[in-house]
Amino acid sequence: MKVLIVHAHYEPQSFTTALKDQAVATLSAAGHEVRVSDLYAMQFNPVASAADFAERSDPDYCVYALEQRKGFESGTIAADIREEVAKVDWCDVLILNFPIFWFSVPAIMKGWIDRVFVSGRFYGGKRFYDQGGMRGKRALLSFTLGGREHMFGPQAIHGELETMLRPILRGSLAYAGFTVLPPFAAYHVPYVTQESRQQILVEYAGRLNRLDDLTSLSFPSLDDFDDRLYPKT
């Protein structure tokens, strides 16, 4: 397999970084090819703007998705976006590795999605969900959070974790056509012992060695909706 790990943490010694390093080691040892986009190290620009387009389809009024599509087709979109799209094109499996900030990804990773999931390649027209541009590729979230496991669930204080992550799991990855694997969550990380952290790394390595055995998450199929995207019932 070819695996792209997109990693976002501001502290190189963090446990989130250790998860990334574990993934590189485990996947490489299993004979897979691994590339890493370390967004903080790259000082990745997360702000989608007209500056991403050297040439503009409409120089007077910027519609980001439209300029993205045209700029990607013509090769005039910003070089950092082109490079990241090429990495995603290359990979079979995309791993997003990050600390939960406000029940979501940190802004630098949100901006990676905003800028790199380009219209025309990742989605467009009726090409989304199971018709999305990335169909055939798998995606996995691996993340750390401060909360404990019992704080997530139907009756728990924060509700279901997968519901809280819906904009990423469904609204971004599944929307773009990725087969989305169950996320790997490292709970309570700032407060646990070194032994617990070591155990989490072992669990994560086990998970990475069993990717083919995982049941992917379920999302809508365009087959169930009509041309105007009403449910067929």
Add this chain to the structure above:
Amino acid sequence: MKVLIVHAHYEPQSFTTALKDQAVATLSAAGHEVRVSDLYAMQFNPVASAADFAERSDPDYCVYALEQRKGFESGTIAADIREEVAKVDWCDVLILNFPIFWFSVPAIMKGWIDRVFVSGRFYGGKRFYDQGGMRGKRALLSFTLGGREHMFGPQAIHGELETMLRPILRGSLAYAGFTVLPPFAAYHVPYVTQESRQQILVEYAGRLNRLDDLTSLSFPSLDDFDDRLYPKT
């Protein structure tokens, strides 16, 4: 009322910007005080990092939330964060005005939340949800999206809009203690006529003039959970 509008759009002529301008006009005409943080115009830095702290509690290992709390208390946190926190402190109503990017806020606004919702002031320890630091203040999302209204709902292709927005509505605003008003959504904006856009602006103005009549969204109360945050049942 004192109203802070945090606005994020890369195109000054956009309809999202027109919503912001409408809010300024309507609220000012009604005698309210209005301030605007125009994140693109400010070139707001959305990337939470160790660079936000002139002095570090631990210079060898950065835990962002910990340094945030200490840096905010000591006044050594980055000046742009201090200024934005002061604006939120000042306001009675916070409006986040943005285009939906990947079923969420654009990265520049995610980073405003990441950096400005400082530990110790917005939340901390058992101070979250109805005990959050911003209790007594109201918050409203106003946003534009490409999808049509029928694409959101229990049986719709994207599911419930409020579920898709849960990380912002519940995981950020309600978590920090804000009373969260029902969001104002402008659907299908890139494709509708000027007449439709004008109608949306009229509806939005009406909404802003009736803020006191709106029923806020419901979220968990810490009263329903024990000291370890298990449901009391």
